[in-house]
Amino acid sequence: MCLLLFAYHCHPNYPLLMLANRDEFYQRPAEPAGPWPGTRMVAGRDLEAGGTWAGIASGRVAAVTNIREPDIPSPPDALSRGDIPRDFLQGQASPLAFAEALERDRYRGFNALLFHLGASDELVCAGNRHQPFRFAPGVHGISNGTPDAPWPKVERGRAALAELLNGMPADLRESNFVDRALALLRDQRPAPPEALPYTGVGPALESALSPIFVRIERGDFPGSIAAETPGPYGTRASTIVAVHSNGTTQLWEQTYREGRPAGQLRQFTLSAE
Structure with missing residues (x-):
């Protein structure tokens, strides 16, 4: 993933709402979101490395972003960052316990969002450029830098998500939430030059x-x-x-090819276990 926007305990019925965009080279092979055989997990699949960028299990959510740091070499025998959400969704560990057990030095730079619906509805950010921490309730964003770093796309996305949630009805549907969220995620406006972050790739990129x-x-x-x-x-x-607070977990995915929708909107619902 290259952008995660999420509202944590901002809606009376939905402790977590997440919007995300995955940016990648078009030729890297991947499967769209779907059930993984032998599991209760729904996620896309990276066919090159075998992991995923975002997915759900019953009451569990995980997603990962890379950190843009072109001058930092990969560690020897680096593990795939896509393994992190996959392993969390297939396991039972709490978000914080999972984050603390990661062999963080074996990955290139990453942030991982980990959520489990339970007594504390724990939402944790794991990573190897910071210590694991719990998010406070609110609207947050992560791109390819540190969590909540004020990159223009993060700030614009957080503001748009907060506005979207204002007056949102009790039950979220495609017509009152998903369609508007997808429109938010299709914003192609570039940031002004003076607001660009510096990550070492040059101002044009x-x-x-x-x-x-x-x-x-x-x-x-x-x-x-x-x-x-x-x-x-x-x-x-x-x-x-x-x-949902009752344990129902839903995922919608729209795939794109060269800026245009590729196929229909996919939707999956997992009931509480």
Whole structure:
């Protein structure tokens, strides 16, 4: 994932609402969200490394973003960051216990959002550029930097999600929530140059990566980077998750190809166990 927006205890019936965009090279093979055989997990699948970027199990939610740090080398025999949400969703550990048990030094930079519906409805951010911590109730955002870093897409997304939740009815449906959330996630406005973060990729690429919804043709990459890229890059999937206090967990996913919807909106519901 490259953008996570989430509302934690901001709705009377839904302790967690999450909106997310996955940005990736178009040619990297992946399967859209669906049930994983032998599990009660619903998630997309990265066919190159075998993990996932976001998914649900009954009362459990997990998603991961990478940290953009091009000058930091990968650790030896690095593990796939997509294993983190997969392993959390397939397990039973609490979010904090899972986060503390991760071999954090074996991954490239990451943030992982981990939620379990229970007595405390624990929402934790794991990572290897900070210590695990619990989120306070509120509207939060994570992109490819530190959690809640004021990147333009994070600030714009948080404000839009807060506005979306204002006056939201008791029961969320496609017409009153999902359609509007997808529209939020399709915002292609770049940030002004003075607001761009500095991550070491250069101002042209920082600008191209700054919208909530990303689309970059190979020729749009700076010359020094274009030769090393496998092709066009952009938002491949938008994921929306809603966890009801009764344990019902829902996921919607819209996939994209070169900026256009690829297939119908997919929807999955898991009942409380």
